[in-house]
Amino acid sequence: MTSRSGDDFPFPYASTGDCYAIGIALPAVAMVVVGLRMYTRRTQRAALGADDWLIVGGLVSIIAMGICFIYGAATGAMGQPTPPPPDGLTDEEMLSYIDPGYEVLEKIQFPFQIFMMLAYAFIKMGIVAFYRRLFVVDKRSVFGIVTLVTQVVLVLWSLTFILLVIFPCGRHIWANWGATGDQLALCPVVFTSEYGLTGSDLILDVYIFLLPLPCVWKLHMTTQRKVMVSGILLLAAMAVAASIARLVVYVKAITLLTAGSDVDEKLVVTLGLYWSLLESGLALIAACLPTLSSLFFKKKGGKSLTMMLQSLRSVFSLRSSNRSVRSEDSQPIYLQRTFKVDVENGSSGQLAKPVETTGTGAAANAPYEVSRT
Template sequence: MSANELPIAFVSAGDVVAANIALPIAGLIIVPLRFWMRTSRKMGIQIDDWLILAALVFVIGMSIAQLYGVSQHAVGYPSRDYATPIEQLTSLPPEQRLTELIYWITWLLMLPANGLIKLSTVFLYRRIFLVGKGSAFGITSTAVGLICLLWTIAFFFATVFGCGTHVDRAWGTLADIMSCNTNMRLDAMMISDLITDVMVWALPIPVVWGLRISVARKLAVIAVFMLAGASLAAAVVRLIIQIQISHGGYSAHTNVNLTLTTNLYWCIIESGIALIASCLPTLRVLFRITTISSAYNSLRSKLGMSTQSSEMRVRSMNMGDSLDKMPSLNIHVNQGFSVETETKRSSSDRSDKSLV
């Protein structure tokens, strides 16, 4: 049956292709830029960088799987119409079987991808806010990181062995899938994924809010950290679809392939956006330098200034002269001090060197 009882519109094969090309390419640009920024500014490559690189590999794997499904006219294409709900439960056309297999593979790749992105973000926060031993932020961030790690491991193996030793039932008939209690597992997985996302993205808010700076600058910094929260919207959409499937049952009057395709689309949207946004706190320094350089180059062209003079001025700005006059905020917490100690210092005493 081709009707759509979902509260979310079906996506087309073209939508799937666009998302699975654009997001990995953006990741292939952003992640190397992150490494370049680390090395060029002599910050050193640390665990948060390696974790995000590993996450990129899994995101690319998700895209390859989905693009292959589209190339076989399975993902993004409607499955066969059925005369009765019983026929829908027991029939398994080749294109539906492939779509179900791609869906299962995507989850196997998305779980470590999302888990690595969350862990990378937690380690990035700990790198930015160098905390004293036993500080509240240190304990909280460690707990959140541990929860994300256990979540990734637990649901990865739950997905692999969701049907026990009968692994292939995960891409069998709808009756086979239903026998594995797949909906219950997916409900728990998506809800907990959303909860851990909120925990991770909200982690730095209390720390930033405790800094002795203007409210406007606090909000600006929080906005940079919360850009990854855009992926939460995709997670919510995917959860809405799953709840509708669980409520309506596998025999609901909706197209199987297009329903799974819509879920696949929002899976890559969530992981791709989260990966890109998690790199932005690091790359904001690059954006600031680029903006300054572009402004001076434009001024040089208008005033006929020499290239050497312009470059010297840009270099002077980038060396940290009067950075407090710039609209961006540079947070620096000295090693050996707790966050609580740092927040008590006035903003004028802080170093202008950015660690992100």
């Protein structure tokens, strides 16, 4: 990050090296993490679910965003200050003048923001789908209905802002990368939509990452285990932090630009896109961490999050039914095993440890014995 003397912008700008670094490193790390997620599913002998495919969609969008950054850095459109305009331009000519490098940046920003919205939508919906995979047994339950409504809201939210990205200037799409005068005349909703996007994005991030906690803390389990499960699910707080930083940068940039302060608009736009890519990458990584926890705990010899949540889901299954359950519909998609439920009068609901087995095939699918009142 670099700063410029005499510039009113309080935050350091992203340099050309920063643009190359985030455009290459973050998509590469995201590909490794998603690859490990798929490997984990395979080791669990589980079919890929909607949450997995949504995360793949987010990965593709992040890769496209990274390509935009690499191209922008290579052409000098990103990470380099705006050269001064030619001497002798009148005020009217200044409104119609556009720096060639800034014009390239605006053309890069147009597809970048579309991929950005797709990444936000895919990753957020993937996280909610993961919650449904873990906790929703009865689709008519409160949590099932809330998460379904959340998915609908996310679809409508993303479509709304994709349309605002494409048509802020109405039918004059070319004005998105036009001169200042053209944008002031034809694009009246640009700054308003930026405020709406950054604010609503942060609100949705906080809401989504807090969404499963009531389900966890209502379960009959030790406080230590509740804290452990909640902590893994809340690892995505780092994406919320990036979202907050992005909101601060956007608000400050828009305030200074509308006030006519001495800021380099080209570098300001680059920095805003930089934080957008960083937020998307961190959100995707955080969305994969609960699944990848099984690899870590397996190596450490402990009980993985997926195994704990398998037991949790069996509790939800028992609460939603007054009969023995043997259908795979009440089990996690990622670990489809046969559960044996014994109903005994007068006994308290307890979860027994899984039966130890060796080998593969039917022997590997050892039943879990569960009894309840």
